[in-house]
Amino acid sequence: MYKTGAGSEIQTTILPTSKPNSFQQRIQLIGTGKLDYSPTNPETTEVKKVSDKELVVTISQDSIKQYELKIDKALAAKDVSAASGEVIFNKMACATCHSADGAKSHGPTLLGLAGSHRPIIGMKEKQLADDAYIRESILAPNKKVVEGFPPNYMPVFNLPENEVDSLLLYIKTFKNK
């Protein structure tokens, strides 16, 4: 929540959106005054004025629109191992959005993820990043969205169980030294 000078408040809520590659935010002014918003990039930002005190802003991620999944479905790896996980990670281009070394990217870094506690949008308590959470994050990325990151951004990968297991083993090797 932002505080405005006049003692009014601006409240923002991230809205779920069915549109791929985009996210929506409701911006509400609580108190006196009028709300206006001119986006810095009108090409990727759409502003809908609901009232003088409420705007709905839709941002489409250009970089993500250009992101095309070029997946070679015929993966050589059939076994379950961290090594196979690495092959899948590279083939699926997970690194386009996730670093393994703490660097910022489109998505959260996966360094030190396993066993850590993640802030999730709409959840009071932090989520333990156990095996179940990491699996779910890969198969159904919009079920629990990490704070600070947009929903509907990570593509849904329909991966077979053995590949998810391998990815899980590989992600667990990203440990803080």
Ligand code: HEC
């Ligand atoms: C186009 C960008 C993009 C690609 C490609 C992508 N992700 Fe993500 N991923 C995200 C974003 C953004 C989030 C955070 C929002 C959320 O929780 O859905 C995320 C969240 C995650 C999380 C939870 C991280 C946390 O901090 O709790 C895991 C695990 C994950 N992704 C694994 C993968 C794997 C494995 C692949 C490849 C098979 C992949 N991602 C490909 C964007 C991407």
